[in-house]
Each structure stands twice: as C-alpha cells, then as structure tokens.
Amino acid sequence: MLKKVTFALVALVAMASVASAATLTADGLVIPGTPSTEIGVRDIIDGSFELGLAGPWTTFSDSQCTGDVILDPTGVWGVPAYDGVYAAWVGGFCSGTPINSGFCQDVLFDGEAITWWWMGYIEAGHVGNHVDMTVDGTVVWTYELVYPDDHTYGSWNQFAADVTAYVGGTHALCVELVATDGANMLTDLFVMSGGTPTQDTNFSAVKSMY
Numbered sequence: 001m002l003k004k005v006t007f008a009l010v011a012l013v014a015m016a017s018v019a020s021a022a023t024l025t026a027d028g029l030v031i032p033g034t035p036s037t038e039i040g041v042r043d044i045i046d047g048s049f050e051l052g053l054a055g056p057w058t059t060f061s062d063s064q065c066t067g068d069v070i071l072d073p074t075g076v077w078g079v080p081a082y083d084g085v086y087a088a089w090v091g092g093f094c095s096g097t098p099i100n101s102g103f104c105q106d107v108l109f110d111g112e113a114i115t116w117w118w119m120g121y122i123e124a125g126h127v128g129n130h131v132d133m134t135v136d137g138t139v140v141w142t143y144e145l146v147y148p149d150d151h152t153y154g155s156w157n158q159f160a161a162d163v164t165a166y167v168g169g170t171h172a173l174c175v176e177l178v179a180t181d182g183a184n185m186l187t188d189l190f191v192m193s194g195g196t197p198t199q200d201t202n203f204s205a206v207k208s209m210y
C-alpha cells in the first residue's frame with residue numbers, strides 16, 4: 001500500500017510540473033507596474049472578459065500552461081485589467097518555450113471598427129512576434145511587437161482595426177499572438193464601434209492620439 005501511495009504522489013508532482021503557469025519572460029521574471037482605473041463601454045459581448053472562461057470567448061493555446069488566456073492579470077503581470085478585473089493575455093512562455101495563444105467569439109458585425117486597449121511586454125532582441133486579428137480565418141489586422149516601442153508595460157494604449165468589409169453578418173472574430181522567440185500582449189475592452197477608424201498599425205500614429 002505504501003508503495004502505491006508514494007507512486008501516486010510522484011505522479012501528481014510530475015503532473016503539476018507540466019501544468020505550470022505561463023510567465024512573461026523565459027526565465028519567469030515579473031516586474032510590478034502601475035494600475036489603471038479607467039472604465040469604458042461594452043459593445044461586443046463581454047468585450048471586457050469579465051465573465052472569465054465561462055463567458056462567450058473561447059480560448060486556445062499551444063502550451064501546457066493552461067488557463068492563462070483570460071485572467072486577473074494582477075498575479076502574473078503585476079498590473080490590473082484596463083477595465084474591471086479580467087483581461088486577455090496572448091503569448092508568454094511556458095517553461096521557457098514561447099506560447100502561441102488567443103481567443104475567439106462569433107460576433108455580429110454592426111460597426112465599421114473594433115477598438116481595444118493593450119499593453120505589451122517584450123524583451124530586447126526579440127523579433128518577429130506578431131498579434132493577428134482574424135475574421136473567419138482571414139487576417140484583417142496584424143502588428144509586430146517590437147522592443148522597445150511596444151514594451152509598454154505599465155501603460156495602456158489603444159488599437160483599432162477596420163472591419164468595414166464584414167458589416168452586416170455574424171463572423172468568427174479571433175485574436176492570436178503568433179510567436180517566434182516570444183512576446184506578450186495583454187488586451188481588454190474590445191468594442192465594436194461605428195465610423196471610420198482613425199488609427200492604423202503604425203505605433204507612432206497610435207501614440208500621437210493620446
């Protein structure tokens with residue numbers, strides 16, 4: 001009996017080590033930041049992720065560090081969500097390995113633009129990591145996270161994507177970080193809005209608005 005119990009404990013320890021939490025850097029370093037308390041409106045269903053994993057978003061990840069895409073970021077990130085408690089985190093590292101991860105929702109496109117708030121965490125020397133927004137599998141917006149401009153840790157910025165071509169129907173909306181050597185984007189408060197987008201994927205153009 002004792003041998004069986006010991007074996008079971010070893011197995012549990014082994015399982016726990018595989019399903020470890022994702023980290024911001026390959027070595028697991030976390031640096032605390034400054035909180036933001038702004039509140040916004042919600043158009044896309046639960047665009048603020050406040051329903052957590054029980055909400056309308058589905059998440060995916062190629063790592064064994066599960067359960068980290070929609071989360072309260074105060075733990076791993078050391079900063080609160082832009083709006084409410086929860087945010088969506090794409091990318092990161094699992095036991096040093098870069099993570100490809102993202103989230104999706106079937107959305108009724110009733111506006112010409114989708115805006116959202118984001119914070120980047122990227123280390124010097126990391127290149128080629130990009131975040132894609134897709135509609136029905138087609139990339140409609142892409143952005144490479146580049147150090148140092150996009151290492152905006154502690155500061156929330158806003159992006160917008162033009163989705164005019166999809167107005168009037170329900171489509172699969174997804175956001176995914178496609179990793180090379182690894183990077184992170186924390187996102188919150190996705191909103192479908194009318195009018196012509198006033199931002200593009202150029203970082204300086206986005207920054208000039210605020």
Ligand SMILES: [Ca+2]
Nearest residue numbers: 048083084086
């Ligand atoms: Ca939120």
